[in-house]
Amino acid sequence: GAGVSQSPSNKVTEKGKDVELRCDPISGHTALYWYRQSLGQGLEFLIYFQGNSAPDKSGLPSDRFSAERTGGSVSTLTIQRTQQEDSAVYLCASSPAGGVDTQYFGPGTRLTVL
Amino acid sequence: SQELEQSPQSLIVQEGKNLTINCTSSKTLYGLYWYKQKYGEGLIFLMMLQKGGEEKSHEKITAKLDEKKQQSSLHITASQPSHAGIYLCGAANSGNTPLVFGKGTRLSVIA
Numbered sequence: 001g002a003g004v005s006q007s008p009s010n011k012v013t014e015k016g017k018d019v020e021l022r023c024d025p026i027s028g029h030t031a032l033y034w035y036r037q038s039l040g041q042g043l044e045f046l047i048y049f050q051g052n053s054a055p056d057k058s059g060l061p062s063d064r065f066s067a068e069r070t071g072g073s074v075s076t077l078t079i080q081r082t083q084q085e086d087s088a089v090y091l092c093a094s095s096p097a098g099g100v101d102t103q104y105f106g107p108g109t110r111l112t113v114l
Numbered sequence: 115s116q117e118l119e120q121s122p123q124s125l126i127v128q129e130g131k132n133l134t135i136n137c138t139s140s141k142t143l144y145g146l147y148w149y150k151q152k153y154g155e156g157l158i159f160l161m162m163l164q165k166g167g168e169e170k171s172h173e174k175i176t177a178k179l180d181e182k183k184q185q186s187s188l189h190i191t192a193s194q195p196s197h198a199g200i201y202l203c204g205a206a207n208s209g210n211t212p213l214v215f216g217k218g219t220r221l222s223v224i225a
Contacts, residue, residue, distance in 0.1 A: 004156070033212055043202065043215035056212065091156060100145040100164070100206050103213060105157040 004106035012112045021077045025094030038088040050098040082113045116141040120216035135219045137203030139184040146186045147204040
């Protein structure tokens with residue numbers, strides 16, 4: 001079946017611009033996660049959606065970052081006024097029911113801020 | 115917060131050789147996940163371990179969980195070039211929190 005998909009695969013933007021990254025989770029998965037992977041930093045948790053519960057935003061690095069999940073499916077991560085330090089690969093994952101369920105990852109969006 | 119330390123950071127082995135990668139947690143493990151990542155791609159799920167002493171295998175890759183030591187090891191037997199990539203361990207320290215990941219082990223397999 002279809003896995004997690006993300007778009008765009010690559011995004012180059014100028015400092016100060018806003019960007020939107022999209023994630024389509026596996027159909028039926030109630031939990032959706034966003035992570036960021038920077039060179040030499042490993043994977044960093046950003047935000048977690050589980051069903052209709054309020055999202056866990058504890059990993060968002062600043063108020064320039066926000067995310068929403070419409071209809072319990074597709075999610076959009078928005079970065080406002082991008083900075084060079086936002087350059088990274090943004091990975092989305094989904095799992096059947098959250099908790100300790102296995103997370104399945106998308107291919108990521110590579111963001112470059114010039 | 116929980117931290118995961120992976121060792122070694124990088125590894126170069128000759129094709130056909132065995133190797134082991136370790137992942138040690140600073141806190142109690144509720145679930146330990148191994149993923150593989152190739153450059154420019156997402157993470158591919160390999161195995162999940164939950165119980166102390168649990169051991170799972172997939173093809174030539176075996177993972178074990180030592181709950182007392184809060185440690186997991188990933189062992190590859192008779193390595194192949196297809197095994198090359200970055201191996202990441204991830205862990206949950208409670209039932210409903212996002213995973214914390216190690217920084218990864220970069221494996222190169224040379225012919």
